[in-house]
Amino acid sequence: xxxxxxxxxxxxxxxxxxxxxxxxxxxxxxxxxxxxxxxxxxxxxxxxxxxxxxxxxxxxxxxxxxxxxxxxxxxxxxxxxxxxxxxxxxxxxxxxxxxxxxxxxxxxxxxxxxxxxxxxxxxxxxxxxxxxxxxxxxxxxxxxxxxxxxxxxxxxxxxxxxxxxxxxxxxxxxxxxxxxxxxxxxxxxxxxxxxxxxxxxxxxxxxxxxxxxxxxxxxxxxxxxxxxxxxxx
Amino acid sequence: xxxxxxxxxxxxxxxxxxxxxxxxxxxxxxxxxxxxxxxxxxxxxxxxxxxxxxxxxxxxxxxxxxxxxxxxxxxxxxxxxxxxxxxxxxxxxxxxxxxxxxxxxxxxxxxxxxxxxxxxxxxxxxxxxxxxxxxxxxxxxxxxxxxxxxxxxxxxxxxxxxxxxxxxxxxxxxxxxxxxxxxxxxxxxxxxxxxxxxxxxxxxxxxxxxxxxxxxxxxxxxxxxxxxxxxxx
DNA sequence: CCTACCGATCGGTAGG
DNA sequence: CCTACCGATCGGTAGG
Numbered sequence: 001x002x003x004x005x006x007x008x009x010x011x012x013x014x015x016x017x018x019x020x021x022x023x024x025x026x027x028x029x030x031x032x033x034x035x036x037x038x039x040x041x042x043x044x045x046x047x048x049x050x051x052x053x054x055x056x057x058x059x060x061x062x063x064x065x066x067x068x069x070x071x072x073x074x075x076x077x078x079x080x081x082x083x084x085x086x087x088x089x090x091x092x093x094x095x096x097x098x099x100x101x102x103x104x105x106x107x108x109x110x111x112x113x114x115x116x117x118x119x120x121x122x123x124x125x126x127x128x129x130x131x132x133x134x135x136x137x138x139x140x141x142x143x144x145x146x147x148x149x150x151x152x153x154x155x156x157x158x159x160x161x162x163x164x165x166x167x168x169x170x171x172x173x174x175x176x177x178x179x180x181x182x183x184x185x186x187x188x189x190x191x192x193x194x195x196x197x198x199x200x201x202x203x204x205x206x207x208x209x210x211x212x213x214x215x216x217x218x219x220x221x222x223x224x225x226x227x228x229x230x231x232x233x
Numbered sequence: 234x235x236x237x238x239x240x241x242x243x244x245x246x247x248x249x250x251x252x253x254x255x256x257x258x259x260x261x262x263x264x265x266x267x268x269x270x271x272x273x274x275x276x277x278x279x280x281x282x283x284x285x286x287x288x289x290x291x292x293x294x295x296x297x298x299x300x301x302x303x304x305x306x307x308x309x310x311x312x313x314x315x316x317x318x319x320x321x322x323x324x325x326x327x328x329x330x331x332x333x334x335x336x337x338x339x340x341x342x343x344x345x346x347x348x349x350x351x352x353x354x355x356x357x358x359x360x361x362x363x364x365x366x367x368x369x370x371x372x373x374x375x376x377x378x379x380x381x382x383x384x385x386x387x388x389x390x391x392x393x394x395x396x397x398x399x400x401x402x403x404x405x406x407x408x409x410x411x412x413x414x415x416x417x418x419x420x421x422x423x424x425x426x427x428x429x430x431x432x433x434x435x436x437x438x439x440x441x442x443x444x445x446x447x448x449x450x451x452x453x454x455x456x457x458x459x460x461x462x463x464x465x466x
Numbered sequence: 467c468c469t470a471c472c473g474a475t476c477g478g479t480a481g482g
Numbered sequence: 483c484c485t486a487c488c489g490a491t492c493g494g495t496a497g498g
Contacts, residue, residue, distance in 0.1 A: 068493080170408070
């Protein structure tokens, strides 16, 4: 009844990281717990009572903050799909070589997920078929298309080896996802070398001349700086 | 009561592929349906009634073939973890360069999953934490360790770039997994070029000199031939 | 945020 | 392989 609408402003991660978890708004506490438990036992394997118990409240009290279990999952999609998808789109339009844009997009994806205050593993791919998630499914596919488009440009420019853009998308996505999964998103605050590890590995696999990874990395620094300037936080 | 024990001989995939699905043993029909539905909606998102309905039988009849829902999942693990894990172990011991063994292992993994008559996407990583799956969890970790060991040998021999073996394992696993996931395991009978695509991509990312992928691929042909000779089917 | 409670569905059993 | 049925748990509501 008094549940706030799902489609609203997202509190940014900087604000949350600055506070101890007990002082987060209750809604974000619920999101954190749900993300953590969905990541461990899956959406269907986690009950609303599990989430409430972890927060020390009764199960029906959740419904003062979210109108349904699905609404929690939709909120997670905003972080797991919405933010990175919009970022990829922004980066795809920067005036820079495709290899630099790819490096930048991959690196920022991994950094974002590893430094996020909530667990970003909560959205296994089988879940996106859930009834009610059609909108997020479309956004995910749009994200895929953006990555393929950058790869295609790189192949046409001769920067990248002549590779199937959809295969490249799968390879990029797979490496990103497994690294994020293993790194237990939401626990660490510093991403370490993994974002560069992933972006460099992927570029070595895609570049027509793999010895030019260093070049792409340097060009990507400008893309990343531009993105950060345009998106503080 | 009359359910056959879970730990038994696995019918091999050649036998199943030779028959239309209606003539498969009922137990394998159940496995096929479960694999397909687990892959689409997850283990917890699939009910035993869903599986029975798809087979045109009543839900309690399943229990004549499997003692529990978990036992079906355990059987799937034998295909998704047992077979590839044992294969990786066999290949790791072949007398060949590490890069050739890596190429062979990756290529055979992808080929196996894409040509399997059942859907190999049914085992998302969050599921392996399920109570009762501890044995398979251990085997999965042993598989991980085997891959890391091959990478370590390759790095020490100077074949591979000085890369963290665990990161290499994550990269390999991630690409394999995403390609298998997208390819809707169990539908196709011919794997096409994907097994080579994946193995080559991964090797370009790992080799000290990425231009030597062709060399590794040729050396891997011998490893693959040896494996197939020792494991008909 | 609570207690009390709802109908639906879950995995599994009994007995034939 | 069936019908009949079990206790447990599910997401969600009513009403305060």
